[in-house]
Amino acid sequence: MDTLPDSTDWLTTSLPHFSALEAALRCEVCKEFYQNPVITPCSHTFCSLCVRRCISADGKCPACKKGCQADRLVGNFAVREVVGRFVEGRERALEVARGVGREEGRKRKRSVEGGDDEGVYGEEKAVKRTRSQAGRTRAVEKPIEVLDSEDDEVEEVEELPEGTTRCPICQMVMKPEEVWPHLDKSCKGAQESDRRTTRSRTNPTIQSPFTLNSPRRPSHTTPTPPPQRLPGLNYALLRDTALKKKLQDLGLPSHGRRDQLIKRHTEWLHLWNSNCDASDESRKTKRELLRDLDTWERTQGPGARDSDASVMRKDYDAQAHVETHKGQFADLIAAARKARGAKSTAGNDTTSAQTEDGKEAVEKSHTTQTTQQDSSSRPYEDNERAIDTVRQKVRATNLTGEIQPPSSAPTSSLPNPHTNADREEPVDQGMANPFSSPSRKLPMFALPEEPVVDVEQSAGMP
Amino acid sequence: MSSSTAGKRLLKEYKALSSDPPEGILAGPCDEDNLFVWEALIEGPKGTPFENGVFPAELRFPKDYPLAPPKMKFTVDMWHPNVYSDGTVCISILHAPGDDPMQYEKASERWSPIQSVEKILISVMSMLAEPNDESPANVDAARQWREDRKGYEKRVRDMVRKSLGL
């Protein structure tokens, strides 16, 4: 992926409405797909971690500002399921919606699935496809796609005692030679009761007992009971030493000033308790959570330095951004100058009309004023229509939280040295095509498509 | 990879703003190494004395963004009741919920993590069109706006012309 996936990816496809759909599946706080979604008593849904951080900052739901307590949050399983399914199909759906790469997509799919009737993705055939066909295909393709990426991660974080492996069915840790007898006799089977959502991790064709030598296990599921939520502490009642002890007992670093200890503990509660809202298969290990805490500490915590707040170059091609951005800015300025120049000769535009009899216009508009606002403090009623777009946009944005479609783009393409001339000069790094068309000159983001569940996925990876 | 939650969110916002820019607004990080300082350009709303102006501003984001709002400062001369003489913008969406020096803002208008750069810039654009008289950041501009509207508008238009080098 050379771009950062987000809901605007749909805008230029044949399915622009999917932009709003995808936006609805993303958390309004972090803009990622909901991770461990929970619903508040006021019926707003966020990632568990996001809303916990918000609540601990001001005790309110970020959407409606109603008071909200962390212990009132409950998992929103339906949203979790929908997000998971959407993400699984997203890339393919985008390909289809873009109407490009159909051949490639088909080929790749086939190689993954070992030859399937992928031809049905052709537009006309897809319409004729029956429900049951679709269901069957989905059932075939989903386990492999999901499993692959998550397995990679498992390999990375898993630590089993030397010479042991996991039962591929129940995840119990044991010596490899014990697995067959165990499967025959004592295996209790899968742990989760809601197998419907477990993406067939126990599907024997994918993780069969024949792969026992592999350190892989088919899921994140930890063979321990579901984690208990941690209660908050009344920090005011805790002396420094007691607070340090609490952190040590939790296995957390206990250095730093008192306020740092408190923030660290608070963030740990957020990480831990939001992990309790995770599905069994996406729940993180304590080690992963510690890594997340470390990342938080370096980037947002009390110990974070400003330099840590920056991102590394490969995150996105910022040079390209600076180039294109300056181009856009220059365009805008140039357009403005042109318009301004034109106006000064025209002389019959609204601006000058208002200059001459602005006061009268205000008086007149009293009678036609339709808004409830005190019109005496509103000088621009006579230009209501002109600023109405702006207002509508604000209103719509506030209502839906959705970005409104663009009405127009800057038009002029005259280069202009004025505004940014005294800012840093872009260094030529051989950027291809910095002045291409404004609507599509996104910098080349180098972030990979994010995984379904891992907001802090990059934690600890240099 | 970006390791901070704030950085990731800023990248997302930047991408959304670039691929779907609202009319009259441009914004993005101004330095390749730091996502936490953005430059923005706002077109003056039509039908106001700010019309035809293009106003550059700087946005500085805290490391715990979006829990806390950014600060916004125009980097050109501004004459507006809600803009301090140093360019700092003072509107409710830029104020955190607990932080209400003027005691006039509705909580619903203030910053919340679900607000965004785009919403800020749109609000600022609409602020240019309709100053908020109740919370003057620039008392002189507010008084002129109230008592000598023509003088206010002329001053703004002169400022716009000057900023465009005309």
Ligand SMILES: [Zn+2]
């Ligand atoms: Zn979130």
Ligand SMILES: [Zn+2]
């Ligand atoms: Zn709410």
Ligand SMILES: [Zn+2]
């Ligand atoms: Zn139920």
